[in-house]
Amino acid sequence: MIAVRDIAYVRIQVEDLDAQEMFLQDFGLRPHARTATSLQMAAYNGGYPAYIAQQGSKKALGVGFQVGSFEELQLIAARFNSEVRGNAELGAGWIVTLHDPDGLQVDLLYGGDVVAPESVRPALLINNAEQRRRLGTTNRMQIQPSRVMRLGHVVLKTVNFQAMFNFYQHTLGFRVSDSYFAESRENTVATFMHCGLGAEFTDHHTVALINMGAQEPAFDHCAFEVLDWDDLACGSQFLTQQQYQHSWGIGRHVQGSQVFDYWLDPAGNKIEHWTDGDLVNDASPVTHEPLSLDGLAQWAPPLSPEFLA
Numbered sequence: 143m144i145a146v147r148d149i150a151y152v153r154i155q156v157e158d159l160d161a162q163e164m165f166l167q168d169f170g171l172r173p174h175a176r177t178a179t180s181l182q183m184a185a186y187n188g189g190y191p192a193y194i195a196q197q198g199s200k201k202a203l204g205v206g207f208q209v210g211s212f213e214e215l216q217l218i219a220a221r222f223n224s225e226v227r228g229n230a231e232l233g234a235g236w237i238v239t240l241h242d243p244d245g246l247q248v249d250l251l252y253g254g255d256v257v258a259p260e261s262v263r264p265a266l267l268i269n270n271a272e273q274r275r276r277l278g279t280t281n282r283m284q285i286q287p288s289r290v291m292r293l294g295h296v297v298l299k300t301v302n303f304q305a306m307f308n309f310y311q312h313t314l315g316f317r318v319s320d321s322y323f324a325e326s327r328e329n330t331v332a333t334f335m336h337c338g339l340g341a342e343f344t345d346h347h348t349v350a351l352i353n354m355g356a357q358e359p360a361f362d363h364c365a366f367e368v369l370d371w372d373d374l375a376c377g378s379q380f381l382t383q384q385q386y387q388h389s390w391g392i393g394r395h396v397q398g399s400q401v402f403d404y405w406l407d408p409a410g411n412k413i414e415h416w417t418d419g420d421l422v423n424d425a426s427p428v429t430h431e432p433l434s435l436d437g438l439a440q441w442a443p444p445l446s447p448e449f450l451a
């Protein structure tokens with residue numbers, strides 16, 4: 143078995159690439175590559191393009207994941223009677239393309255992390271009541287697009303939940319961090335999964351699977367880590383000024399603990415800024431709790447009705 147090391151990109155199809163590119167820039171991503179029918183946007187950390195869009199009717203197309211070695215690509219290719227190819231799309235590195243049980247394209251990537259990082263301001267030094275670390279200096283922020291440092295996770299509305307769970311666990315090496323159930327403990331409705339890297343700490347969830355009767359595979363949302371708390375808040379105010387449609391936030395989640403802020407892109411897709419998430423490893427405790435609306439956030443404004451649509 144292989145173990146995915148991190149998520150690389152989401153792949154999505156939208157009608158209006160121009161509107162999508164403008165929104166994603168205002169959301170805090172950088173343009174990387176563009177044709178008449180495709181768009182690649184990058185995060186400030188560089189690496190892989192974090193967001194790939196192609197022109198067409200709105201739908202989720204797939205996800206790219208980074209693996210740790212060329213040998214892992216060879217292993218997975220052999221298991222699926224597939225092949226390791228040079229990555230023509232990115233112009234570098236190697237790729238194995240699979241499809242998960244819901245039919246989403248899963249690109250497994252090694253090398254080809256072609257995007258150079260771009261520097262940003264240092265994360266803010268915050269004084270609190272117990273620790274005074276910022277002495278004799280000021281904190282001054284600008285209202286501007288957030289600095290999206292990296293793609294953090296994708297949440298999939300599954301059609302075949304059990305098959306998807308088995309695939310992400312047994313084929314890609316993900317491990318359960320926490321899950322929610324409804325009515326009975328056997329009826330799992332959401333599972334948060336981290337990269338199975340043993341003792342190495344990693345994001346609380348890189349993939350989450352929702353089991354609520356989706357008729358077709360879809361992203362519930364994709365989520366991008368921003369520089370820090372103030373970067374998230376200033377980016378939120380900037381998006382408000384640009385009159386984009388806010389979804390929910392600012393708040394702090396329970397599972398994963400992230401400070402979050404959700405927006406809708408021009409196609410109506412939910413997309414998240416977050417900062418200060420939990421890091422877990424394979425020894426971290428796993429919970430299985432009843433789902434409740436109150437359980438989605440420790441503090442936040444009231445949940446907007448479309449958030450769970």
Ligand SMILES: [Fe+2]
Nearest residue numbers: 297363365414
């Ligand atoms: Fe999220």
